[in-house]
Amino acid sequence: MGGHMMNRKSRSFLRAILSFAWREKGRRAAWRMRLAAMACLACMSLSAQAVLGPGVLAGFAGDFSSRIAAIEALGVEGGETARRVLDALEAGRLGVIGERVVIVGEEGVCDAASGEALPDVPETPVETVTVNNRVRRALANARAAFALGGEDAAARLAAAHTLGEAASPAWLPLFERALAGEKDEAVRGALVLAAARVNLSSADPAVRRQAAQDLGVSPDAAVRNLLAGLLAKSGEGTAAAWVEPDAGVREAAAASLRAIDRRIALAETAGTVFTGLSLGSILLLAALGLAITYGVMGVINMAHGELLMIGAYATFVVQGVFRQYFPEWIDAYIIAAIPVAFLAAALTGVAMERLVLRHLYGRPLESLLATWGLSLVLIQAARVTFGPQNLELANPGWMSGGLGLAAGVVLPFNRIVIVFFAALVLLLIWLTMQKTRLGMFVRAVTQNRAMAGCVGVPTARVDTLAFAIGAGVAGLGGAALSQIANVGPAMGQGYIVDAFMVVVLGGVGQLAGAVWAALGLGIVSKFLEGLAGAVIAKILVLLFIIIFIQKRPQGIFALKGRFADD
Amino acid sequence: MRTPLSLRCLQSLPRGGWIALAAFAAVAWIGVPLAHLALPEGHPLHIPAYTVSLSGKILCYMTVAVAMDLVWGVAGVLSLGHGLFFALGGYAFGMYLMRQIGRDGSYGADLPDFMVFLDWKELPWYWIGSDAFLWAAFLAMALPGAVAFVFGWFAFRSRIKGVYFSIITQALTYAAMLLFFRNETGFGGNNGFTDFKRILGFDITAPQTRAVLFALSATLLTACLMLGRYLIASRFGRVLAAIRDAESRAMFIGYDPLYYKLFIWTLSAMLCGLAGALYVPQTGIINPSEMSPANSIEIAVWVAVGGRGTLVGAALGAGIVNLTKSFFTVTLPEYWPFFLGGIFIVVTLWLPDGVAGLWRQWRARRAAVPGG
């Protein structure tokens, strides 16, 4: 059984190589390669090798083209050794000493061909083999060909996608053989699509028609364009002829095209709505804290952006701690960072309130000046402590990548997480405001400070706590922002203007207003960006805000009653 | 019987004020130009070009601060978009300065360099007439005035107040900044206008030109202060103060705040525009970053530091903040934001009425001491 597998595997590698040759070198080179590959195959059937021939690896010492040739040759060789060499190449650990190709491992340097350790070679002076995108592509295809014969269904699926995108005629036998033995439905589907893409240029109209039909389930925009190409005419005027001569194929292609177009349109609409929702959730996180602090104290907090910055820096520090002490838990750092970011920003907020803002009640406009000063100080403090550069914050593994819809529309996981996070924060704030005693006090102070004081609400303490909550929420916003944008000393400045727009548009001090305003602005921005480009969209949104405020001078949710005026 | 306007103007300042004014005019018109032009370099009293243009620039900022104080301090309307009017004035006059370059640009063409680069064959319509000095000077005042009038008409009519008004002025200047950043808008994109050569045919780098620009800036500031004082003291000013303190009550009495606010708002924008027009030839550049929200916030900060509602205080605030900035960016290049930020915090905490308030306090205390 093992021998049989080996044989099948190695033959599929051969196919893989043929296709490379086809794509990369053109027909003549391909013929040469095919001969060489056949020779190799002949050798291979004689010896189930563990040691690679020295000539196979020599190419890695040459230029990129010879490196690609070497990768192709490795594909022909197949087996564990070849896989190890490719792994090392991908990880940037394949080195060259003179003519000799080596693998730089953690334990030391070993010969790539034989696997034997070379204890007398020091690690540092080894020149590692660099990879460019072309080599990387060849590498990806070679590894996909490996994986297609493997045990892991997920890997086979990925491999079928990778190879399907290349859509080269030389792959066809490989697809067909793989289909014959494939049990997994998803992989089968991908293989059928891959084969259909190739078959679309078959000489037989029946095959072409079947292929055009099969492609109807494709989610790929490239396939859509391929089918649309068939329905075009080449040439001019009366001499114009259909690209696809067979009417039956054209009909099948047109039907598939309609199906794909529907799917793409749906995915794109979903994508646009999601981008708007995502932008809205970010605006909300940036503005929610401001809505609370402004609502309670009427303080124009120009340092609000810096509270976001503090949240993001706290996240960075937590990431550093995890990298240093709990590297195995690194993917969880963001969870640990959430309370830290909240506390760091909340404590800064308390300090700001106690030391400065407390003395400015009743003089809201002066608070503008003081908080502007605070913002200058905080930015420069971050710059002096952490340096002026942006800090690197990696998405944890589970927040990297995205959920693919059709036509390349991908909803990145980090954005999905942030949408839910924003909803969660909102829920918590709402619960705090509506269901707790503190929340009730905060609402009372927001509505009528003097009266609240008269009935025994400790307004000073409520102010401090409300400010702490607002600042803490800003810190949470910072932690979320760190996952999608840059983290640097002046990062908050980029959000403060937008945050103020949201608060004002929603109606000062109105949580519900802030939510509607943030989501509305997010979706409108993204919709306009699709129509008019990012710059014009931004300008239009600003003008929209100005005009909207003319209609509702107190925001979406205006306070009603006597305290609404003066 | 109504007092003639000229007499009322004269009465708006006491005798000492007129003397101080005369002294200031003498320094600006005679002292500084003489010290700059006539005295040789190295003479202890010689004023170098650096100082003249720096002071000229600060005088323009002070004018903006006074204009800002007219709307914020006097009428109680906080604008976070005054940088827009300043920049519009600067751009209007900058267009004239660009046209004055003539064929001395790096492409040697009739059109400004950036238009040659964009392959534009002729001036866009809004550049028509920009080669005439008087039109440019008019535009520097009229353009910000017109923008302010239209914006103010709608905003005040809708009774937008407080932070709502502040934030939409911020949105306005932000939108304008983004618009001016675009190359296609026809104002040189991010680079804006620079590399001016001459003004009314005079070399822009000549010491004489510089001295005249300085003197004009000083004159503008003085005129602004006078006008401001006159307005505050007039009946109009008292109505404005009433509207600031209790708008609804003023309305019940029968005043329509719209026209009062609109007038002072438009006037303030026009003064800013003039200051911008004088600022551009002295600094040699106008670009969209003047419209950034942060710049407009800074204008409000100058006024707050100096003391709101005092006009002279606002001017002082602009001077102090900018001099401090100029000084610290050289002596403490990496730490100056701490000092500047610190000053803002200290001023708000301990000097609620700004520097002008400190002065008043000090005088009040001196008056309280018997025999003082």
Next chain:
Amino acid sequence: MQSRRSFIKVCILSASIAAMGAPSGALAADTIKVGVLHSLSGTMAISETALKNTALMAIEEINASGGVLGKKLEPVVVDPASDWPLFAEKARQLIAQDKVAAVFGCWTSVSRKSVNPVFKELNGLLFYPVQYEGEELEKNVFYTGAAPNQQAIPAVEYLMSEEGGGAKRFVLLGTDYVYPRTTNKILRAFLKSKGVAEADILETYTPFGHSDYQTIIADIKKFASAGKKTAVVSTINGDSNVPFYKELGNAGLKATDVPVVAFSVGEEELRGVDTKPLVGHLASWNYFMSLKNPQNETFIGKYKAWAKKNGVPNADSVVTNDPMEATYVGLHIWKQAVEKAGSTDTDKVIAALSGQTFKSPSGFTLTMDKTNHHLHKPVFIGEVRADGQFDVVWKTKAPIRAQPWSPFIPGNESKQGL
């Protein structure tokens, strides 16, 4: 009464303004002052602070080897705070008040445009270390960064080559301001001359500080699905690069499918990004930190030691990049020119600078052009590695001469020198 006092105050103030500018003490005779004009606060501090550090390091190095003309160099550091008019003010102060012999500074084009008239008027000397859009040549400015033909055009040529993937369709993506607009205009003309159709070029811009690249990435994907090999040329500026690359990584746009080549992204900018998903994307520069040669090792070693000694935050992980190398080269060729001229007189130094050569950390000997004030520079194309450094995948055989006036812009044919 009060108003009189107020007016007196104004007078006192204006007098104090006048007094402020008075020369601050006599020049010390045994030093030569050198101005460093880089933003240490505001939006540009993120990039320019490292250049200030490099300049100080190079000055220290020159002083340690005996100074210039037997005198020590004395750096005068000022902070123009990313405020363009302030750049002009500070430049005037450096030249007229502090009497510096040369100024090393500026990053953005607008800051350079702002100080140009000052240098011309006062006959100062500016060394500008950053790649820029060209279309300028000033007698008083020496450009040690790249002109478009030393960075942008080779990068696009590489993308079109077989090695670079044979791109046939291009997305020109930038921040909406002059450098990207100009570069893209030159590139568009260049692509046209190479037979790329109008429909195969997508030009798109974002506002300053844009942080939401979802729509742009979706557009790129759509554009790339047309069947031809597509590449992205990015002139996105500053902070926006982080959200752009994060989005790129998460949206699954791999370098093997759609490579992105950037002109404003180097080692320093990548410090703020997790580069693992970005492996294979490209940058085009005249220097990379990963270059292996003795000059570069010395340069990196000295900078790291300087950073540690001077308490630069995160001193263990400091990196060097192209504009830093250009600053370093600028200081050294200035020193050589002063020694050749035997004086710091601007005109003599300008004359002595032409043809000056320096063995730079790029491993090549750079020459200051005899007529156009630009360095002859080698071009490297690097691919991003997982550790935030670059692997050089292509380079020119020899330094190439700058064309500040791009031949791809009509009307520029006759202009090449001063």
